[in-house]
Amino acid sequence: MINGNLKASYGADERVLNNRNKQMFVYGCLLLLALFPLFADDYAILMACKMGILLIAVVGVNVLTGYTGLVSLGHGAFVAIGAYATVVLSNLFTALPEGVLPFVVVPCAVAISALVGIVVGLPSLRVKGLYLAVATLAASFIVNFLIEQELFAPWTGGVVGINTPVPNLLGWELDTKREMYGLITVLAVLTLLGTQNLFRTRVGRAFIAIRDRDYSAEILGISLLRYKLMSFAISAAFCGLSGALFAYFYARILPEQFELDLSLELVAALIVGGMGRTMGPVFGVFIVLIVPELIKISMGFATGGDLEMQRYTAPVQEIVFGLILVFFLLKEPLGINQITDRILRSANRWPFARG
Amino acid sequence: MGQFVQFAINGLMSGAIYALIAVGIVSVYKATKVVNFAHGYLIMFGAYFYFTFAVVIPGFEGAPAWLASWQPAWMVEMRAGLSMFSPLGAVLDWVANLPRIVFGLLGAVVCNALLGLLIERSLMRPLMGQSVFAMIMVTVGLISILSGAASLIWTADAAFVPHIAPNTPLRFELFGTMIFLFGADIVNMVIALLIFGGIVAMVKFTKGGVAIRATAEDQSTAYSMGISVPKVFSRAWILASATGAVAGAILATRNGISPSLGLFGFSVLAIVLMGGLDSYVGVLIAAMSVGILEAMTQWKMGGEWAEIVPYVAVLVVIIFRPHGLFGQKEVERI
Amino acid sequence: MLSVSDLHLSFGGIKALQGVSFDVREGEITGVIGPNGAGKTSLFNAISGFYAPSEGTVRFDGSDITGLAPDKRAQLGMARTFQNIALFRGMTVLDNIKLGGHTRLKTGLFSAFRYFGAARAEELELRRDIEERVIDFLEIDHIRKYPITMLPYGLQKRVELARALAMKPRLLMLDEPVAGMNREETADMARFILDVQEQFGTTILLVEHDMHMVMDICSQIVVLNFGQQIAAGTPDEVSQNPAVIEAYLGAAA
Numbered sequence: 001m002i003n004g005n006l007k008a009s010y011g012a013d014e015r016v017l018n019n020r021n022k023q024m025f026v027y028g029c030l031l032l033l034a035l036f037p038l039f040a041d042d043y044a045i046l047m048a049c050k051m052g053i054l055l056i057a058v059v060g061v062n063v064l065t066g067y068t069g070l071v072s073l074g075h076g077a078f079v080a081i082g083a084y085a086t087v088v089l090s091n092l093f094t095a096l097p098e099g100v101l102p103f104v105v106v107p108c109a110v111a112i113s114a115l116v117g118i119v120v121g122l123p124s125l126r127v128k129g130l131y132l133a134v135a136t137l138a139a140s141f142i143v144n145f146l147i148e149q150e151l152f153a154p155w156t157g158g159v160v161g162i163n164t165p166v167p168n169l170l171g172w173e174l175d176t177k178r179e180m181y182g183l184i185t186v187l188a189v190l191t192l193l194g195t196q197n198l199f200r201t202r203v204g205r206a207f208i209a210i211r212d213r214d215y216s217a218e219i220l221g222i223s224l225l226r227y228k229l230m231s232f233a234i235s236a237a238f239c240g241l242s243g244a245l246f247a248y249f250y251a252r253i254l255p256e257q258f259e260l261d262l263s264l265e266l267v268a269a270l271i272v273g274g275m276g277r278t279m280g281p282v283f284g285v286f287i288v289l290i291v292p293e294l295i296k297i298s299m300g301f302a303t304g305g306d307l308e309m310q311r312y313t314a315p316v317q318e319i320v321f322g323l324i325l326v327f328f329l330l331k332e333p334l335g336i337n338q339i340t341d342r343i344l345r346s347a348n349r350w351p352f353a354r355g
Numbered sequence: 356m357g358q359f360v361q362f363a364i365n366g367l368m369s370g371a372i373y374a375l376i377a378v379g380i381v382s383v384y385k386a387t388k389v390v391n392f393a394h395g396y397l398i399m400f401g402a403y404f405y406f407t408f409a410v411v412i413p414g415f416e417g418a419p420a421w422l423a424s425w426q427p428a429w430m431v432e433m434r435a436g437l438s439m440f441s442p443l444g445a446v447l448d449w450v451a452n453l454p455r456i457v458f459g460l461l462g463a464v465v466c467n468a469l470l471g472l473l474i475e476r477s478l479m480r481p482l483m484g485q486s487v488f489a490m491i492m493v494t495v496g497l498i499s500i501l502s503g504a505a506s507l508i509w510t511a512d513a514a515f516v517p518h519i520a521p522n523t524p525l526r527f528e529l530f531g532t533m534i535f536l537f538g539a540d541i542v543n544m545v546i547a548l549l550i551f552g553g554i555v556a557m558v559k560f561t562k563g564g565v566a567i568r569a570t571a572e573d574q575s576t577a578y579s580m581g582i583s584v585p586k587v588f589s590r591a592w593i594l595a596s597a598t599g600a601v602a603g604a605i606l607a608t609r610n611g612i613s614p615s616l617g618l619f620g621f622s623v624l625a626i627v628l629m630g631g632l633d634s635y636v637g638v639l640i641a642a643m644s645v646g647i648l649e650a651m652t653q654w655k656m657g658g659e660w661a662e663i664v665p666y667v668a669v670l671v672v673i674i675f676r677p678h679g680l681f682g683q684k685e686v687e688r689i
Numbered sequence: 690m691l692s693v694s695d696l697h698l699s700f701g702g703i704k705a706l707q708g709v710s711f712d713v714r715e716g717e718i719t720g721v722i723g724p725n726g727a728g729k730t731s732l733f734n735a736i737s738g739f740y741a742p743s744e745g746t747v748r749f750d751g752s753d754i755t756g757l758a759p760d761k762r763a764q765l766g767m768a769r770t771f772q773n774i775a776l777f778r779g780m781t782v783l784d785n786i787k788l789g790g791h792t793r794l795k796t797g798l799f800s801a802f803r804y805f806g807a808a809r810a811e812e813l814e815l816r817r818d819i820e821e822r823v824i825d826f827l828e829i830d831h832i833r834k835y836p837i838t839m840l841p842y843g844l845q846k847r848v849e850l851a852r853a854l855a856m857k858p859r860l861l862m863l864d865e866p867v868a869g870m871n872r873e874e875t876a877d878m879a880r881f882i883l884d885v886q887e888q889f890g891t892t893i894l895l896v897e898h899d900m901h902m903v904m905d906i907c908s909q910i911v912v913l914n915f916g917q918q919i920a921a922g923t924p925d926e927v928s929q930n931p932a933v934i935e936a937y938l939g940a941a942a
Contacts, residue, residue: 010816071488073392073495123670126677130390130491134628135673137621138666145663197804201812202787202794204801205780209788212777219737219775220856221763221792230798260618264495271492276779311510318503325496329489330481 016196021347033185037178045177047293051285052184053245056191058269058281060238063195065267066275067204068231069211070124071133074140076262077120078113078236082243083164083253084147085109088155090165099170102248110240116143117236124228140263147255161254164247180249187245191238196278198234207231208276239266268325274337283336291324292317361534362650368544370646372609375547375602376623377630377638378554379595384632385558385571386591387479389490393497395620397467397596400501401603402612403509404466406516409459409604425454442523445538449521456517463600471596475589483588484574502617518608519543543605550598555635563590571633625669631682641680644668690715690892691736691860696745698728698735698916705731706742709918711911713860718886718893720903723913724936729896730772732913733864736894737769738762749860764792768858770849772865772896776837782848783833786823789855790815823854826888827881843874850881854889861885863895867902875899879906904928912936 007013017023036048061075089105096104123135146152148159156162167174167183174180198204206227209217218224247253265288273284295317303309332338376398383391391397413423430447437444449456474497482490520542527534558564569577570587578584606616622645630641645668649661672680691713698706705728713719721729734740736747738759746755749765757765768789776785794815796808824830827847832840840848846866853861866882867875879902885891897903903910903924910927912920914936920927927933 010813010820014813014816123673123677127673129488131628131673131677133491134390134624135670138625138669141621141666142663142670149659194802197808198798198801200804201796201801201808202791203796203798205784205788206791208780208784209777209791212779213775215739215759216771216775216777217788218759219763219769220788220852221760222788223758223760234798260498260621264498267492267495312507315503315507318499319507320503322496322499322501322503326478326493326500329493329496330478333486333489 014200016200019348021344025344030189033189036185037181042177045181047289049177049181049184049249051289052181052188053242053249054265054269054289055188055242055281055285056245057239057242058266058273058285059191059195060235060242061266061270062235062275062277062281063198063207063238064231064235066270066277066280067199067211068207068228070121070228070231071129071267072136072235072263073133073267074120074136074138074143074263075235075239075266076258076260077140077143078117078239079243079246079262080143080147080255080258081113081116081236082109082240083247083258084156084162084243085112085240086244086247087162087164087253091155098168099172101165102167102169106241106244109244110237113240113243114233114237117232117239118229120236121229121232124232125225137260137263140260144255144259147258156255159255161252163252164250167248174248177249180245184245184249187241191241192278192282199278203227203230211276265321268321270335271333272324272328272335274335277335277337279340280335280337283340287324287336288321291320295320358532358654360529361532362654363647364534364536366647366650367643368540368646369649370643371544371547371551372602372605373623373626373642373646374551374639375598375605376620377627377642378551378635379599379602380620380624380627381632381635381638382554382558382567382598383591383595384627386567386587387490388487388571388574389479389494390624390627390632391595392491392494392624393501393617393620394494394595394599395623396498396501396505396617397471397599398603398606398620399505399614399616400470401463401467401596401600402607402616403505403603404463404600405459405604405607406509406612407459408462408466409455409516412462413455413458422454422458424451426451445523446521449518452517456519459517460519460601460604463604464597467596467600467603468593471592471599472589474596475592479588479592480585483585498617502614505617506614516604516607516612519546519605539608543609546601547605550601551635551639554594554598558635563587567591622665625665629665629669629672629679631679633683634679634681637679637681641672690750691894692748693732693736694746694748696732696735696742696747698731698740698742705916706735707916708745709911709913709916710745711909711918711921713892713894714909715892716886716890717908718882718895718906719909719911720907721894721896721911721913722898722900722903726915727913728916729913730864731916733769733862733896737767737862763856766857766859767862768853768856768860769862770846770853770864770866772868774842774845774849776845776849776852778837780837781833782829782835782837782840782851783819785837785848786819786833786851786855787815789823789852790819792856819851819855823851826884827851827854843870846870846878847881850878850885854885857889858891860892860894863893863897865896865898867897867899875902882906 017026037045040048057075057079060078061072064070064072086105086109089108090101093101093104120136120139124132127135147156150158152158174183199208206217206222209220209222210224210227214224269284269288270281271284272287273282274280296313299309299313299316328335376394379397380391380394383389412418430450434444434447478493478497479490482493518539520539523538525536525538558567566577566582566587569580569582570584574584603616606619610616626641626645627638629645630637630639645665648668649664652664653661694710696706696709697704709732721732723729731740735742738757742755746753748754749762749767754762754765777788794811796811800806800808824833827850829844829847829851832844837845837848850863850866863882867878870878882893882895883906886893895907907924910922910924911918912927912933919932919936920930
């Protein structure tokens with residue numbers, strides 16, 4: 001029996017934050033996010049922004065891989081599409097007033113990403129599992145290749161990359177990282193909230209049903225075609241949004257930023273955090289971004305700033321990244337979310353036995 | 356027409372190497388139901404091992420001089436009378452390199468096999484019988500581990516590595532055009548096809564091969580019939596990494612050594628899926644077709660576009676034949 | 690209501706069904722029996738749309754549904770359970786049952802993202818409906834928050850029935866509802882099946898091994914043997930039929 005878990009109506013029983021500890025945790029996190037810019041230094045803001053951008057994309061992958069059970073190893077490409085669409089469209093729609101531009105460009109970029117998502121998702125209707133993983137991987141290689149082509153260089157900048165615009169929301173120019181933090185945080189929280197909501201309704205449940213047993217979902221009237229493609233569209237759209245923010249956040253984007261490494265980072269963050277759980281991506285993104293930074297800092301201390309030794313940093317980061325992923329797969333396949341669940345559960349039962 | 360033949364032959368030669376790489380992926384899949392996403396990085400290790408044993412170690416001060424370059428008296432004599440680019444000269448160059456080529460190949464095969472065994476024992480074995488998804492994701496994690504480890508170990512710029520066979524240029528006329536080939540490429544192709552054929556024969560006709568096929572059919576039944584499934588697992592990994600070492604050595608002589616060799620594995624993965632994961636014949640045909648398609652793309656559209664040929668091809672094949680050209684559709688019981 | 694005529698189904702060279710024809714009458718319980726491998730589950734899979742028959746038609750309410758996808762058939766009001774329980778193992782009992790309401794709900798993608806408002810009202814109404822109509826009825830209120838994996842086999846079978854009932858089906862197809870159950874559990878399940886028919890007026894088609902149960906609760910019985918229909922009729926007629934006796938007891942009888 002969990003303490004204080006007596007419900008008097010269906011409405012109360014359907015709440016997500018159904019006990020005090022969960023409420024305190026979530027509201028505390030939100031408060032911390034709101035107050036963060038008041039005490040954080042530039043470095044902390046930079047890290048927080050990076051996490052927010054990556055988080056939106058990982059939530060997208062979570063919808064597809066975590067909830068619908070369709071594995072993709074190519075979602076970096078959708079982030080690329082979102083980022084490049086934002087830049088290209090901003091340069092095309094110069095007739096629009098600057099303050100309105102993001103409200104047109106970002107939805108368009110997200111929509112383009114979602115459309116490409118549907119096209120890439122088409123093989124998912126015929127193949128499952130690793131065939132799909134390879135199909136998405138192949139699609140992402142093709143997307144990255146096209147971005148790099150000389151043919152499209154007038155729009156994309158080709159291999160040398162392209163400068164990005166500064167977002168202007170109705171006259172408010174977000175030209176500092178601290179202002180971007182506000183935008184990124186709001187969108188990241190909304191993405192999480194939207195996803196949580198999605199999985200309280202028939203649409204989200206249908207995704208999970210397909211993951212758990214597809215023929216049984218069909219027998220309940222769930223069209224595999226419709227819902228698989230919908231899942232692809234949603235996840236690509238989130239990745240596209242993440243890409244749009246990526247473009248706004250950095251002064252310049254390069255094709256190499258969206259290659260295989262990014263796709264793997266997305267999947268790794270999801271597995272480390274916990275697949276198919278709302279908070280999984282949050283934990284995962286935190287680990288995936290904070291650990292390499294810790295390595296960089298500690299390598300810096302250990303070598304005393306010796307530049308000769310600095311070049312070992314990147315390979316060590318890479319190895320540790322792989323090891324974290326492998327460690328979680330072997331020891332805690334359900335991710336950090338499983339660990340926090342255990343802690344919350346025993347907190348609820350306190351002072352009674354854990355279990 | 357002559358151009359066409361030239362490019363088709365080039366395509367067949369790279370196709371054979373794709374097939375050699377693919378055989379590693381297929382063998383591991385047959386035995387363990389795991390698709391090794393990091394196979395390209397195993398191959399990269401093979402290439403670096405070959406470089407280490409064929410170039411770095413012979414270059415050490417303590418290493419015997421004949422290991423770096425074998426110059427017996429009769430060879431010096433023969434060489435004296437030769438002109439600069441004579442075919443015999445190329446053969447003599449090869450003979451002089453022979454000790455370090457053999458040393459390099461042996462070292463690469465042994466070290467890579469040990470690496471494969473290590474990966475299987477420490478990362479795959481604990482997940483055996485649990486989750487195929489987790490095992491596949493472990494190989495995804497391996498990509499980062501192997502690629503980081505390679506750039507940590509081999510920091511020096513990789514220099515030229517010796518060709519496996521005498522690299523005599525060959526010219527002959529076919530359909531009225533000159534065809535131009537390198538001797539080493541032909542030998543590489545022959546080696547690749549021989550190893551491919553050898554492995555297929557082994558799986559078909561030997562006792563160990565039967566064990567692999569039985570395990571592929573049904574792991575738990577094979578286990579209960581007295582086949583040591585763990586042994587099949589480690590053998591498959593050793594086989595994959597040993598063939599990968601040869602492939603890596605060949606690739607090192609063709610394309611040079613760099614961390615980007617790992618990416619090669621993904622195009623081969625695409626080829627394997629095209630052919631149908633569990634069919635050696637299908638994979639051979641897919642490898643050859645992609646090799647030729649790539650060469651044709653190179654001819655008509657330029658070298659860059661050849662890069663994405665395998666990916667476009669696999670997407671097209673998957674949409675029309677979801678389980679590859681020769682793959683078996685798994686029937687799901689309801 | 691459901692009418693199967695001259696159904697043929699084959700896998701490669703194996704003929705799973707050869708000319709099966711019968712009618713399921715509205716509001717009644719029809720049973721399909723036969724020895725192992727007689728093609729009972731194949732028949733179910735053909736009726737629910739997983740296997741495409743090589744010949745013959747399946748009609749529901751007079752309209753031909755032979756080529757219809759399984760999810761479209763569900764929307765027409767056909768529900769079924771599986772022989773080897775096919776629940777969603779990553780979810781709680783409650784979520785499994787809620788999935789049964791999928792086709793009756795209307796929430797679209799964008800209102801799902803907002804949740805508060807129309808989607809929430811619809812969800813709460815669904816919750817009330819399945820609580821009062823299904824969970825209470827099948828006596829599974831004590832386990833509603835349990836994950837499926839924690840339940841014993843018999844209860845899993847009952848949850849699967851609950852999920853099918855949440856669809857408010859007009860035709861309920863049960864594939865071996867009491868397989869592997871002990872006498873007491875079998876009696877419980879038989880009672881639930883009869884209650885479903887009585888209270889909701891649902892038409893039921895079931896496949897079963899347990900002859901006693903089939904004889905007790907079915908009004909019509911179809912007997913299959915090696916993919917062929919060897920008899921059809923009331924329990925009395927069928928149990929006197931010499932072909933049926935031979936199939937079950939061997940030629941000597």
